[in-house]
Amino acid sequence: MTIDAAPAPSLLDHFELGLDAPICLTWELTYACNLSCTHCLSSSGRRDPRELSTAECKAVIDTLERMQVFYVNIGGGEPTVRSDFWELVDYATAHHVGVKFSTNGIKLTPDVAQRIAGNSYVDVQISLDGATAEVNDAIRGDGSYATAIRAMDNLAAAGVTGFKISVVMTRHNVTQLDAFKAIADRYDAQLRLTRLRPSGRGAAVWNDLHMYAEQQRELYDWLLAHGEGVLTGDSFFHLGAYGEALPGLNLCGAGRVVCLIDPVGDVYACPFAIHEQFFAGSVRDDGGFERVWQESQLFLELRSPQTGGACHSCSAYDVCRGGCMAAKFFTGLDLDGPDPECVKGHGEPGLALVAPGATPVPTPDHSRRGRQAPVPISIGRRPDRACDASPLS
């Protein structure tokens, strides 16, 4: 993957100090979603009335084209429920911004599958958190497994191969790795495994869902055995501390080479850090996204040289780089200390000292009312009727 031609400073050094434009970014188009997954990193459910308009979205795409951002990872919420979804996808790809979008498959009809087959700048990720309906639906909701499989059948019928099946790893589905691979192989698709973060609604279920230590080891061995054939979104670089680094950049790219634009245009350091502490600015501010990326105080701080803090003396620091910022933050750990899932067990003493209820509360929350939203609904303001509309209408 890399071209060896010169000595230091290494590519990693360049990336840690940040680039003038992100390599790619995550763009959540809406907080509306037909599902209420228990681990939703963006606490999605209801549309936010302040979401970016079609014209505002196109202006963001113009900026991304000018900055030469190669592609955007579009998500949500369920992005395909926006009525202008395909208009925006077509606009992006016509302006040389590739699109990878994540979907639960609800709108992936045979017609949509044909449309995807006709545009090679569009890549699809189907979310699936269990290789069986039982395991998947416990997290993503009743019927969601069948929806995802139907979407994949439609893609296959349209001749689309190489799409991604995106799995958030939990203690319940890590036992199904080979079964996930078999599903991917059946569709000539590619498996993408990512790390469960205690972000959004995931904060409330993290203790019950995150992998046990021995499961992390099993996953690491399985990923090493499968090499670059299985994607990880670079999300398991903390497992490199077991020995050999996994394929990928192996660094936290937050604010350095990636970031998040949320549905209302707020820019955060990464998709797993939707909290005011990681808020960098808004695409609606003067100067737009480009200025936020290049000048926000938060991003400049994230690009400054890191000391490694409490992890500095650890023999594994060069590989794991202290792990995931968002995982540390939302479990109440110090940002310059070990990851809560540190494979050497260094996260556990810190976790034991975090008082119950003392962890940061993810903000904002767009969970639908009446569902098993773990965060109490605030009172004092009448709910906006527009938010209660069905996201599918």
Place this chain on the structure above:
Amino acid sequence: MSTKPQEFDVDRAWQLHPGVAVRPERFGALLYHFGTRRLSFLKTPMLLDVVQGLADAPSARDACRNAGVDDSQAAMYHRALAGLAATDMICEQAVA
């Protein structure tokens, strides 16, 4: 969109794959292939010059020379180009 990766012959004429975008960076450049969806890095500005000069050179060997690659570095740059050919980032002009 992607073609089958080719054996790299440094004496043939090569070019950037039409589905590849190039973004110059301080260290060299980022390459992104919209067909294979692979990201790649050119780790020196000189390698970027080589790649950008491929289309106008009768051979990859000439493109290296034109970009100022001296004989002591030639083998290294040829290897780098072979790596780009193996991942379909560059392709032979005749089959483009």
